[in-house]
Amino acid sequence: xxxxxxxxxxxxxxxxxxxxxxxxxxxxxxxxxxxxxxxxxxxxxxxxxxxxxxxxxxxxxxxxxxxxxxxxxxxxxxxxxxxxxxxxxxxxxxxxxxxxxxxxxxxxxxxxxxxxxxxxxxxxxxxxxxxxxxxxxxxxxxxxxxxxxxxxxxxxxxxxxxxxxxxxxxxxxxxxxxxxxxxxxxxxxxxxxxxxxxxxxxxxxxxxxxxxxxxxxxxxxxxxxxxxxxxxxxxxxxxxxxxxxxxxxxxxxxxxxxxxxxxxxxxxxxxxxxxxxxxxxxxxxxxxxxxxxxxxxxxxxxxxxxxxxxxxxxxxxxxxxxxxxxxxxxxxxxxxxxxxxxxxxxxxxxxxxxxxxxxxxxxxxxxxxxxxxxxxxxxxxxxxxxxxxxxxxxxxxxxxxxxxxxxxxxxxxxxxxxxxxxxxxxxxxxxxxxxxxxxxxxxxxxxxxxxxxxxxxxxxxxxxxxxxxxxxxxxxxxxxxxxxxxxxxxxxxxxxxxxxxxxxxxxxxxxxxxxxxxxxxxxxxxxxxxxxxxxxxxxxxxxxxxxxxxxxxxxxxxxxxxxxxxxxxxxxxxxxxxxxxxxxxxxxxxxxxxxxxxxxxxxxxxxxxxxxxxxxxxxxxxxxxxxxxxxxxxxxxxxxxxxxxxxxxxxxxxxxxxxxxxxx
Ligand code: SF4
Ligand code: MSK
Numbered sequence: 001x002x003x004x005x006x007x008x009x010x011x012x013x014x015x016x017x018x019x020x021x022x023x024x025x026x027x028x029x030x031x032x033x034x035x036x037x038x039x040x041x042x043x044x045x046x047x048x049x050x051x052x053x054x055x056x057x058x059x060x061x062x063x064x065x066x067x068x069x070x071x072x073x074x075x076x077x078x079x080x081x082x083x084x085x086x087x088x089x090x091x092x093x094x095x096x097x098x099x100x101x102x103x104x105x106x107x108x109x110x111x112x113x114x115x116x117x118x119x120x121x122x123x124x125x126x127x128x129x130x131x132x133x134x135x136x137x138x139x140x141x142x143x144x145x146x147x148x149x150x151x152x153x154x155x156x157x158x159x160x161x162x163x164x165x166x167x168x169x170x171x172x173x174x175x176x177x178x179x180x181x182x183x184x185x186x187x188x189x190x191x192x193x194x195x196x197x198x199x200x201x202x203x204x205x206x207x208x209x210x211x212x213x214x215x216x217x218x219x220x221x222x223x224x225x226x227x228x229x230x231x232x233x234x235x236x237x238x239x240x241x242x243x244x245x246x247x248x249x250x251x252x253x254x255x256x257x258x259x260x261x262x263x264x265x266x267x268x269x270x271x272x273x274x275x276x277x278x279x280x281x282x283x284x285x286x287x288x289x290x291x292x293x294x295x296x297x298x299x300x301x302x303x304x305x306x307x308x309x310x311x312x313x314x315x316x317x318x319x320x321x322x323x324x325x326x327x328x329x330x331x332x333x334x335x336x337x338x339x340x341x342x343x344x345x346x347x348x349x350x351x352x353x354x355x356x357x358x359x360x361x362x363x364x365x366x367x368x369x370x371x372x373x374x375x376x377x378x379x380x381x382x383x384x385x386x387x388x389x390x391x392x393x394x395x396x397x398x399x400x401x402x403x404x405x406x407x408x409x410x411x412x413x414x415x416x417x418x419x420x421x422x423x424x425x426x427x428x429x430x431x432x433x434x435x436x437x438x439x440x441x442x443x444x445x446x447x448x449x450x451x452x453x454x455x456x457x458x459x460x461x462x463x464x465x466x467x468x469x470x471x472x473x474x475x476x477x478x479x480x481x482x483x484x485x486x487x488x489x490x491x492x493x494x495x496x497x498x499x500x501x502x503x504x505x506x507x508x509x510x511x512x513x514x515x516x517x518x519x520x521x522x523x524x525x526x527x528x529x530x531x532x533x534x535x536x537x538x539x540x541x542x543x544x545x546x547x548x549x550x551x552x553x554x555x556x557x558x559x560x561x562x563x564x565x566x567x568x569x570x571x572x573x574x575x576x577x578x579x580x581x582x583x584x585x586x587x588x589x590x591x592x593x594x595x596x597x598x599x600x601x602x603x604x605x606x607x608x609x610x611x612x613x614x615x616x617x618x619x620x621x622x623x624x625x626x627x628x629x630x631x632x633x634x635x636x637x638x639x640x641x642x643x644x645x646x647x648x649x650x651x652x653x654x655x656x657x658x659x660x661x662x663x664x
Contacts, residue, residue: 006038013316013453015483017247017400021320024396030347032319033340037449048583049079055199062583071199079584080205081197083559083591084212086580088193090560091215093335094519095186095223096358097262099155101230104265104371106148108234109141115269115374118144119236123411127229131163144233151226157185162222168525169532171540172569175599176217181210181567183218190215205587206594213567213599220564225522231302232409235268238516240407241308245482247317248401249310250326254292255283255389257382258312258321261333262517264302266355266369266378267295270331271307273378283386291382296321297336298475298517305407305516313483314454314476315554316447322350325395329385333369334359336446336555349391351384404487406514408472410526416507425527425534427507428470432545433536436499438468438632439620442524442565443477445550445558451576454480456551456609460575461486461512463613468497468634469620471512474521477551478514486512493646498638505640521561524548525568538627542569542600545623547616551575551609566591566601571619575612579605 009022012034025032045051045061052069053059060069060078067075107113118124118140125135128143131150135143154162161182165173176182183189193215196202202211232238250256257274259267273279274291283290294312295303303309312321315336321327322344329351330341337354342363345352352364355377360366367381408416418424431437441464447453457480464471465486473481481487486495492504496511504511515523528541537544548565550558553574562572581587582605596602606612621632648659 004039004041006035011452014455014458015246015317015453015480017313017398017483018317018320018453020398020400021247021323021396024323025320030323030344031340032323033316033338033449034453036340042450042578047578047580049082049580049587050075050583052078052081054081054197073203076205076584076586077203077208079581079587080208080590083581083587084193084208085197086556086559087212087216087563088190088197090555090557091219091223092190093557094219094227094560095155095190097334097519098223098227098230099152100263101227101234101265102148102151105144105230105234106152107371109144109148111141113371113374115272116234116371118233120232123229123232123237127233130167147233148230151230154222154226155186156188160184162186162218164221164225167225168221168529168568169540176567179210179598181214181217183214183222186218186222189218205584206590209587209590212563213595216560216563217567219560220522220525220568224519225525227519228516228522231264235264235302236306237411238305238407238409239412240405241305243304243308243310243404243406244401245311245313245404245479246401247312247321247324248397248399249292249294249312250321250324250397251289251292252326252395252397253289255286255288255290255328255382255386256292256294256326257385258294258296258327258330259299259303259309260296260318260330261337261356262298262302262335262519263333263356264299264306265371266331266333266374267299267303268307269374269378270381271303271309273375273382276379279379279382279386282383283389286386286389288386288389291386298519299333301475301478301514301517301520305409305514310401311479311482314447314479316449316453319344322348324397325349325392326397328388328392329353329381331355331381332359332361335557337361349388349393351388353381353384355381402483402485404482404514405489405510406478406482406487408509408513408515410523410530413513413527414530416509425530429531429534429536431499431503433629435630435632436468436503436637437470438499438617439545439547439624440470440472441546441616442472442474442521442548443551444474444518444521444548444561446476446552446554447480448552448554448576451552454483454552456575456612457481458484459609460549460551460613462495464616465495465500465511466497467617468499468632469617470500470503472515472524472527473512474515474524475518478516481512482514486510487514498634499636502637502640518557518561521565525565528568528570540569540600543623543627545620545627547571547573547619549573549575549612549616551612553577562603566595566603567599569600571601572603573612573615574603574605575609576607578607581605
């Protein structure tokens, strides 16, 4: 049999640090997900949603002449069911993460988790208001306990609908209620969708997809939003910090510990433990200068946003980090952890440490996390890492890293634009209305080993910046931009179009804003809702000239996010890989035109990044026209501020005098 074509490192990634490590993998004969993606041909039937394995009469593959499963399920039903199941899994993941945080808040408030405290009482009061918890002059811990209990109540709410729905614009809430998709309780919507997709239940594609929207909304305006809020309460609401990104943040002279996954509860305590004199002394006793922490995936984003802990890389760099030979421990919690880490960790000296009661990986060391003994466990983990340091052999750390300024919570954006006493989104709305900012794009989500790593993220972000589109990011997309150098205020001078550049110069913000982890896409919903309430950009999220996308998506969570954004009124594009509902033109039509008619947002799957950019800009311009805004005209902007100074400074002396004084 002919050998499959394996991509060269340069074809597999656009990130030079990743390329260097892929070259090393080739040299030493180590396997990574990049190689496996080339070796394993994706199943074309499953890729289009046409394989059903929901009962033991199947699996039924609906291809060729077969247009019905053994039970009579049609192609439309099977495709819609597969999509809906993925949305249920994605919603469950985010929301269960929120539940664990709520339990940590409860334990902290009741005094059972002494290593945690309420770092942002103002956020606590705000969340209390949304959840109907009395503030008054009650002690903080009492309020925190009631907030935790109210949050936990949202998972199994017996009657009514999720309390956070009232944070959406009034018109949006009415759309949900009129359609019967306002979520009732978080767990209920996930269970309802799993129930419906069991063999022999809901067999109407449109009806299934309506529940997929309801379930996803329970994630976006429920689980994810609670996760963001409780994380802010416990660990602080993010504000800008300086940090660095890429594998070059690893240190040859220190014990390197990578924190990977999604939950900040343990990693925040590891950050504190790494600074403990006792731990530093222990590291020094083994010949290291101390402990260097760096993150991968969304745990990385959580501790970056609040503590400035550097980013080692995104999803596709987890194996590559181990290939440096410099990672003494990789500490994982939940989600996006590749099992392929085990053979690599065993080949080097790395301790792969699982910590969640929900996640064990055969071959990894398990040190179970318990928030009641958080600091003690964090120190045990760090000692395990330190013990591996003397076992290092050859180390190869590419000297590649970029500066970034992350930390853009919606609260900080509000403050940055308006100031302490008049914080508001008015300047952002005004910039869009005037046309300095053409629109807003959220490029979020993962990497996918079937694509060239980071290529789509780099391309779409560069194009949007050139076109005066403000970019906001979370997840692994944000990490890509951080590595590329798009997340410093100075990047506006380099990459932004003239209008966007003026706004960034005035506010001192990067042209690409890092909003946090995957659950923090809820911040994007909050920003959009606040833009609506600020007036001038319509009366619903669907009126705003904005587009959401995951240009290298891979996770079921990304489908849940996409679905709640669409159900909230956004146009969403999933990029790179094949359309998972392509097997049913009817289902595809339901999530595009069908959802546009119902909820004002639409979901498209596009493989070509140029097409993603074209359609996004066309959508933004259509929305601008519908609002009666002036046509986008970059020629009006850009002859001001730092840009002009830089231009003038580059002129020969004579011309400089002419420019400054108007004479020679
Ligand atoms: Fe086949 Fe129907 Fe069973 Fe699915 S539920 S595997 S289509 S028989
Ligand atoms: S970690 S879900 S690969 S963004 Fe949130 Fe990155 Fe996607 Fe995992």
